[in-house]
Amino acid sequence: MIKRLVVSVLALLPLSMTVAVAETPQTPEALSAAAVEIPSVASEQSPVKMVDQAIHLRAQLKARQSTLVSSEMGGRINQLKLRDGERFSNGQTLVEFNCSVEDAQLNKAKATLEKKNKTYEVNQRLAELKSISTLEVSVAKTEAEEAKADVNVAQAVLQRCSIQAPFSGKVVELLARPFQSVRAGDPIMEIIDDKDLEVEFMAPSDAAAHLKPGKRFRVTLDEIGKTYNAQIIRIGGKVDAVSQTIKVYGRITDKSSELLPGMSGAIDTAALK
Known part of the structure; x- marks a missing residue:
């Protein structure tokens, strides 16, 4: 009986010691010491270096x-003088249109002008002979001036039948082809x-x-x-x-x-x- 009691007491001794350690109060001094012993992660890291960021x-x-050369009139392209990448000079012809109708209209306007001018000259001589009134002379003069204006209009239209380079440069891209029919405002080529x-x-x-x-x-x-x-x-x-x-x-x-x-x-x- 005494032997069993001694064995039981010896078995309980480790458990009592563990409970005593667990219940030991943590004093402020102990906490401070523990805090000192814990290594600081921030203190072990190298300081961050500020690097100037370059502006890219x-x-x-x-x-x-640079410009997009467009047609000023509707018609068929007769000839494109240049190809992609080729150079040109200021004033050089880049595009030519088929303008047989416009050319005929100019010739007609010139013929009408010649007829009106002759009528005006004859009326002037007749007026000197007192054969016609001054009103008829004035009308003949006005008709001659109108015919001259028609010639100017026909010439302006005919000038649109070809496009000249506004500056010296190079063809970037052709946007139309020879013998293609285009409308007024259609792009033909890009130049720079x-x-x-x-x-x-x-x-x-x-x-x-x-x-x-x-x-x-x-x-x-x-x-x-x-x-x-x-x-x-x-x-x-x-x-x-x-x-x-x-x-x-x-x-x-x-x-x-x-x-x-x-x-x-x-x-x-x-x-x-």
């Missing part, structure tokens, strides 16, 4: 002069002046105060892989309210035959500082 501005080359190019890009609106005409910058074109010197020539007239940017126009000052409209690249942001 994209630019594009655009032709200052590929020698007079502008650099166009959008800059942050808060940099507008530093971007003045004459300010120099550099642009690196992706297609060529070269950097060119450029100069601001004008600033856009308004700020885009959504993107808070303003349009800037420049011109490349370095001479190069490699530049083409549509090329794009990056602007050196030092110009914005």
Whole structure:
């Protein structure tokens, strides 16, 4: 009996010790010590370095002069003088129409004018002989002037039978074909002046105060892989309210035959500082 009691007491000793440890109160000193021993994750991390974010501005080359050549009259195209990519000079004929009807109308107007002029001359001589009244002379003069106006109209219509280049440049795309019938206003070809190019890009609106005409910058074109010197020539007239940017126009000052409209690249942001 005594032996069993001793064994029971020995078995309960570990449980009592565990309960005593669990019920030990945590003093402020103990909590402070525990807090000191816990390593701080933030203290082990390296401090965050603020890196200046570079402003990436994209630019594009655009032709200052470009236009869509359209027909001023309805008719059939007789000849297109140029093809895609070919060059032309200012005043060179680009398109010719079939204008046989318009040419005949001009000849008729000229013949009528000649007849009216002769009638007026005869009436003037008859008036000197007192054979006709001054009213008849005035009517003959007016009819001659009307005939002259008809000739001018026919000549103006005939001038529309061919289209001349408004500037020197290059054909971008043909939108019509020879012997095709077109209506007035139909597009025929797109042309550009590929020698007079502008650099166009959008800059942050808060940099507008530093971007003045004459300010120099550099642009690196992706297609060529070269950097060119450029100069601001004008600033856009308004700020885009959504993107808070303003349009800037420049011109490349370095001479190069490699530049083409549509090329794009990056602007050196030092110009914005």
